[in-house]
Amino acid sequence: MTRAARNLVATLTVLATSAPVLALADTIQGGEKRSSVNVTAIIMFLIFVSFTLFITKWAASRTKSAADFYTAGGGITGFQNGMAIAGDYMSAASFLGISGLVFVSGYDGLIYSVGFLVGWPIVLFLIAERLRNLGKFTFADVASYRLQQTPIRLLSAVGTLTVVAFYLIAQMVGAGKLIELLFGLPYGIAVILVGVLMILYVTFGGMLATTWVQIIKACLLLGGATFMALMVLVAFNFSPEAMFKAATEVHPKGIDIMKPGGLVHDPISAISLGLALMFGTAGLPHILMRFFTVADAKAARKSVFYATGFIGYFYILTFIIGFGAITFLMNNPNYFNTEVVDGVTTWDKLTGLIGGSNMAAIHLADAVGGSLFLGFISAVAFATILAVVAGLTLAGASAVSHDLYASVFARGRATDADVIRVSKISTVSLGIIAIILGYLFEKQNVAFMVGLAFSIAASCNFPVLLMSMFWSKLTTRGAFMGGLIGLLSAVIMVILSPAVWVKVMGNPEGTAPFPYDNPALFSMSLAFIGIYAFSMIDHSRNAAKERAAFPAQFVRSNTGLGAEGASAH
């Protein structure tokens, strides 16, 4: 196998395993030299940082109670929340990773985008309004609504922190590599910078500042991507056919980039990956938390509608951007690592892109908009990472302060001031831990981590949440055991899968005890079976009480009677 083919297969396998986020970190790890300091990008980024810090200052003056800190007082509108959800969900990895995937393999990138989008209708149809009606600050409020607080909060907090930790490590490592490359800053400094800024946003501005950072980032990202896609389409007189034709003419794989390639190799893997993407979205703690920031169920539904629109639009743009990158970049040696063979300059169109294939969108920014626009897009990529890590940190801090401290440790007797203090301490601690982990994992292959985060969310958080809302016979024992089984089986199967067993631990190819890249099909099934079986055999007095409490919960979840309102401002 040629080097190019081998790299390609590796990239595809990585992508098939896990969300593109990780692929970002992975490819950037390719160990390219640090680029020179990019002044335009740094100036634009400084403008973004000053502006968002200014917003944080404003948000801090309005963040007084625990409700303000966790949910911005419930005063975010449906449209704003839709934007913020999009900002939380469209990571730098989906922007750079998916356009890079399209650049290398064409059509396969679209298959990925689709998987990331289709979880949203499910969130709307099954989760959003019930979550809003039953919960207050975290999804554990809903899962533990009529169950025993201590075990269910503990389980939910572990589920939340595990998902947040893996997601955060992948983001931090990706961020460090990306910033090193785009801004010419050393990796360590880049990681510290991201950590410090995210601590500032969350500690002082809470959910209000985090929301606005996400909204601004979403506008910048959508604006920048729209401009790039338009410039590409203008070059082809708005004819996608002309663009595709030009791409097939310059791409080494020719017409094959218009067909499904090696992304999905067997149906079990395909379905398992599909389940993880679809139901993982409905179990991501930082996303679920966003539904408590709006006033009522009506606004919660609107949020999903707008978010789905923005995210879907964004994925269509990344598809165009990826094809644009093929046509604009592949014949231009300036964007590639070149070598001179027999007096002729040559470059590898698939693997030779400077900084790796995930830099396709960044180089395209230069090709269509010059160095000024390149600086803009680089700053947007940085802003994107900040918005995502801020949301993750806030979700993690809420699990510690609201679920563990206020509900389990203080048993609901903590004062508002105590809770806020603990939230801030947890935010700073999580930030420092994230910086340390980001630093430690610099040279590690973290590609499997986002895939693992989605699988755990789909196998632990989602089944417990769904059953607590819909199944009257659920008991504490069932939810706890089922959720735990889902969590453990997802982690164990990922460790035994080729993505970790072979690629991270270095065992020989083909020796992985668990043959599929994604565990969701199996770990989700185990979780649901566990929840069902342990609930059915539970004849304790508590179980009877918990079942008897379902009708009242059912009324509240469906009508919003007694639901948390927006706090007065």
Place this chain on the structure above:
Amino acid sequence: MTAPVTDSAYEKISSNPKFQELIAQRAKLARILSILILGIYFGFILLVAYAPGFLGTPLGSGVTTIGVPVGVFVIVAAFVLTGVYVAKANTTFDQMNKEILEDAQR
């Protein structure tokens, strides 16, 4: 702050036929739309796994394949289905819900 809700309010709502009607209608719509999006998405994934050749068939004499409009269709369908649900829920269902809550106050 939230007003305390008495058990009798929950019982009143549970036994209100309008509530039963709301639950039935909403469950039906959510079920239909969920089946649609699951069917569309997993149909697409199974096409990718079992019939990549079909998705790779060019449209007419160009290079654009059937897979491109199919993929875009899945994205647009996700958006349209959420729109259908929100349109129905934020008007009809919310109106029914309002009436149910008013009945419970009496």
